[in-house]
Amino acid sequence: MYNIWRIFIVSLKGNYKFFLLGLLLSFLVLLAGFALLGVSGWFITATGIAGLAGIGIGFDVFRPSAAIRFLALGRTAARYGERVLTHEATLKALAKIRVDLLDKLLQKPFIKLQKVRGSEVLNRLTADVDALDGIMLRLFLPLLAALGFYLSTTAFMWWLTTAQIAFTLLAIHLVGAGLGLYYSYKAAYSPSARMEQSNQQYRRALLELQDAKVELTIAGVLQQRLQEVDAIAKRLEHAQANAANVERKAGVILGFTSMLGSATTLYLAVSAAKAGIISPALAAFAFFASLALSEALGPLRKGMAALGRIHYSAKRVGTLMQADKETPAISNGVKAPAQCKVITPNTESDAQLPMLRLENVHYALPAPAGCPGGGSTTVIDDFSMRVNRGQSVALTGLSGAGKSTILHLCAGLLAPTSGKIYLKDTSLDGLSSSQRTDSIGYLPQRSHIICGSVRESLVFGNTKIADSQLWQAIESVQLHNVLHKLGGLDAKLEESAKNLSGGEKRRFCLARVIVRNTSILLLDEPTEGLDRDTATKVLEGIGNALPDAAIVMASHRAAEAEWCDLRIRMI
DSSP states (O other): OHHHHHHHHHHHTTTHHHHHHHHHHHHHHHHHHHHHHHHHHHHHHHHHHHHHTTOGGGSOOHHHHHHHHHHHHHHHHHHHHHHHHHHHHHHHHHHHHHHHHHHHHHTSOHHHHHTTOSHHHHHHHHHHHHHTHHIIIIIIHHHHHHHHHHHHHHHHHHHHSOHHHHHHHHHHHHHHHHHHHHHHHHHHHHHHHHHHHHHHHHHHHHHHHHHTHHHHHHHTOHHHHHHHHHHHHHHHHHHHHHHHHHHHHHHHHHHHHHHHHHHHHHHHHHHHHHTTSSOHHHHHHHHHHHHGGGGGHHHHHHHHHTHHHHHHHHHHHHHHTSOOOOOOOOSOSEEOOOOEEESSOOHHHHTSOOSEEEEEEEEEEEOOTTOTTOOEEEEEEEEEEEEOTTOEEEEEESTTSSHHHHHHHHHTSSOOSEEEEEETTEEGGGSOHHHHHHHEEEEOSSOOOOSEEHHHHHHTTOTTSOHHHHHHHHHHTTOHHHHHHHTGGGOEEOGGGTTSOHHHHHHHHHHHHHTTOOSEEEEESTTTTOOHHHHHHHHHHHHHHOTTOEEEEEOOSHHHHHHSSEEEEEO
């Protein structure tokens, strides 16, 4: 429950006025229903008594009728206002949670951040945040409104009728509501959690089926995959049926509580009327008003039935929202042979002030949690490199030798265990994130192209970039003919840029890095998926577009290594 409470507190910050107004209106809705039933019962009974007594012609029916209409209209207006305010507060709270969640994710180490970049994880996060709307709408808001409602109606019934009627009715509802809500919580917790898990599995399965339908068809396993998705859908339906069944049983308990409370109230009220303690009209008021007490339990019943789903999502979101700063790895583990050997040194460039300098850099991964023996694994050991203005360096070697790790270290995404990285004469860890962004352009192995126009995806929100600069970057990667055919800078890119080929996507992402015009360029296999002739033209375009940039690229291709001024083999 800690995560639910914590997220509720986060939701209140900046939204407490909407929440309090919504709570007040929820309370007024319940009170209006209570008064409406009570006054209606009193009016019907009083009118009947007046008629039997032969004084019906002198009975004032206008003021009670007006009161009934006022309560009915007021209840409707309060319900509308409560819906508007509480949903406004909830939507604002979810927006704040999303921003806070993204902020906390950005503070996490790069290695952990990589684990949440997949579509499966992001889809799950989206569903988890969406499920949190029940914390305010189905738990805290109806709970607080119900408590205030029961206390106020008990005091009013005590004042209007007798203490015996008021407190007996309160005791019956507290016991019955407690039993019903506790049963709903215990019995529905696991089904509602399974329902949320199955719902997320079903969404992921549908997305995967849509993305991989061509491969599944060619492999001849499309029908098998459809059957698996159908099985997930049936599990979801089964979990939904179980949760609905629990909610119905809880409704029976609460309905029996309402019936018992009303029957007891009727008996006590009639007895009090016979004894002359209260009038028959007030006895009718007490009975009909008691019927309204169960209205406070409906939203709570739904909230308790969904508590497992809410807690499941709140726990995951709460865990991710915990700040988790990166701590350097300990260098006492087993060392892997990750070293460097210069193939074609350039001694003249060493005399210049380097744009990028690595001195005795060591990077080690800590042992996974629960790994016997502990320790850490060295990825980069005593690595040094200098890259001057206008110089290009190719990091070559087998997969897993540490080429991408070097780029991550140079980009500031990872912190070295020991050693130093400098941009000119300034330590990399002494620069702010904005200073790093202004100085370093980075093309990772996997890049995402956002939906929208070509211009929007290239500028990434930087509206200061002119169209002429965009076209220069596009031409440098040999993509101008392709984009002209699509419709130019205003052409719309489909989801994941499906209207571009694999090689065209790679060049598009490269153009997005080039257009930022940074002094240091980090490229991870920039010409992957291109034929040699196109790769050579793209590399020449990079050199022409950024002639003064210091370029470091992780390379598996001969065209890239041959184009660079310097090659460092990682072994």
